[in-house]
Amino acid sequence: MEPFVKQEKEGKPILYTIANWMETYNGLTVGFTSRHGGVSKAPYSTLNCGLHVQDLSEDVVNNRELIAETIGHSFDSFTYAEQVHGKEVIVVSELEKGMGRTSRESAIQAKDAFITNEKGIVLCALFADCVPLFFYDPVKQVVGLAHAGWKGTVLNISMATISSMTHTFGSRPEDIRAAIGPSIGVCCYEVDEVVGERVKELLSVIEIPSEDGLNVLIAKENGKYMLNLQELNRKLLRQAGILSSHIEVTELCTSCSSHTFFSHRKEGGSTGRMMAWIGLS
Structure with missing residues (x-):
């Protein structure tokens, strides 16, 4: 069953929430935006959440405010970073709360993963094909969010995030729930030999049997590969100790x-960004 469930209300942004998590765990908000229900003009129409594209900043901030209102959280709690396709994790506290929500200059710098155990903070990250990774530890009450493009994936940002949750808050991998959100699928993601070799190196380092890697990196006759980033991240989550039964994987291809x-791939780079979010209240 698809874990990301469409939430549509008249006059509101169209959102996709991890409904079963929110129904099971009180105070948890978690989901992913669509491209509909905002105020941005083409080619960013309409719910662009990225300030780093050539959209009008006031429209982007308006879109972000509309999302906050729709999910019922204060806009002051929304916290963003400048993402750099790395694997650095930041522990977000009251000091960082609200950073980056209205400008790039005020964002947390050079981070691609975020964890917190503080209520009233909504962690946010931006996507347009890369893989959003969501984490929730219901025992220690810790949430996490990571941005995993191919670069972050081969750097094993999922392991970095889980390790930070473990070392900072005492989370146990077997308690953590994880979800892989809407992103480009193996059906559409062709990569060159350079990327393919990096993925092969990762599979070798983490000792994934070669036959298990066949559904991650599929060779083509033109010398390129079809890359299944969602499945690769699922394998990395399992390697990090997350139980298979605790991993939700979307079937939605951006x-x-x-x-x-x-x-980004389908629209030739001239497009907006979705927002993934997770927080506790």
Whole structure:
């Protein structure tokens, strides 16, 4: 069953929430935006959440405010970073709360993963094909969010995030729930030999049997590969100790569904960004 469930209300942004998590765990808000229900003009129409594209800043901030209002959280709690396709994790506290929500200059710098155990903070990250990774420890009451493009994935940002949750808050991997959100699928993600070799190196380092890697990196006759980033991240989550039964994996491809989501690959780079979010109240 698809874990990301469409939430649609008249006059409001269209959102996708991890409904079963929110129904099970009180005070948890978690989900992913669509491209619909905002105020941005083409080619960023309409719910662009990225300040780093050539959209009007006031429209982006307006979109972010509309999302906050729709999910019922104060806009002051929304916290963003400047993402750099790395694997650095930051522990977000009251000091960082609200950073980056209205400008890039005020954002947390050079981070791609975020964890917190403080209520009233909504962690936010931006996507347009890369893989959003969501983490929740219901025992220690810790949430996390990571941005995993191919670079972050081969750097094993999932392991970095889980390790930070473990070392900072005492989380146990077997208690953590994880979800892999809407992103470009193996159906659409062709990569060159350079990327393919980096993925092969990772599979070798983490000792994934070669036959298990066949559904991650599929060779093509033109010398390129189709890359299944969602499945690769699922394998990395398992390697990090997350139970298979605690991993939710979307079937939504941002490229196939570019009518619903922004897709950097499908739209030639001139497009908006979705926002993934997670927080406790």
